[in-house]
Amino acid sequence: MSLQFDSNITAFAKVAANLWTNWRTLASVARCNALEIAIKARVQFMPPITYQQYHSNQLGSFGWTSLNSWTIGYNAYHSQFPNIPLALWMEWVMTLYHESRHAEQIYRVAQGVFSGIITFPTQDLMKTMQAVMAGKGARAIRQAFETKNPFEAVDRTTRREVVRKWCRLDPGTGVPEHAEIHRSYFANFLAASPPPWFDKYHRRHDKVKNAVIDWMKSTHDHHLGELSREAQRNAGQSSGYGRFYENLAEEVDAYGIEGVLKGKILGLIGKTMPAKVNWGTPLNQQGDAAATPP
Ligand SMILES: [Zn+2]
Secondary structure, eight states, X not given: OOTTSHHHHHHHHHHHHHHHHTGGGSOHXXXXXXXXHHHHHHOTTSSOOEEEEXXXXXXXXXXXXXXXXXXXXXXXXXXXXXXXXXXXXXXXXXXXXXXXXXHHHXXXXXXXXXXXXXXXXXXXXXXXXXXXTTTSOHHHHHHHHTSSOHHHHSOHHHHHHHHHHHTTOOTTSOHHHHHHHTTTHHHHHHHSOOOGGGGGGXXXXXXXXXXXXXXXXXXXXXXXTOSOHHHHHHHHHXXXXXXXXXXXXXXXXXXXXXXXHHHHHHHHHTOOSOOOOOTTSOGGXXXXXXXXXX
């Protein structure tokens, strides 16, 4: 199972389309519940992610993620509007899938490393391991570092701690433990046919593996998904930072998956591209002018 698998995207799209069709008949709480149930059903292959609601009337605030605490926030304020424009609604719904994909990226890095198929870049690994092994004595550190792959040479507890530190996960998220136990599934993930947006990596022989390696390097350079959805959208509108974020391997991937999801939802509800959101109009005054729920 993976969020990139067509069956998973389709299943989420079906629930989303259903939510759009029944939007007006549902109470605000039921709208949020439907969305949460839909996403939770798709991420069951990972340790449980906490989906947390917040309420902000700020237009363009869709969500935030704290992947180090394995928590994704989403703006439940959007659920209050029976006339929500399709473009806004779409962005809101896709935020949960997009952010959950960032969680999967980290999870795949961990799983790949534990499976032995992916290896951390040597120099960065040394630094991370030195930090983790600081209390273990010079002899243990030297022995580990004298082997070809120090990560493989140390005990399970140290390995989990190295992955936790590398991915900047809080203690207690259970992500390294889960990824290690399910490490054999990484081969299935690699064996599945690559999704269309992986053509970004088409010059390289092994697209899926190389994508995970790119995510792995990113996790070390900066924390995956630490940006809020709001920041990403605003950045996307300007030239400089927008280009920067869009070109990050993890964003190319998360937006790629979003494009497929959006196409499926639009197909199911029988709409073309949603009308543009009028970003100058407050959220509680949006509606009617654009496509609204039936
Ligand atoms: Zn993102």
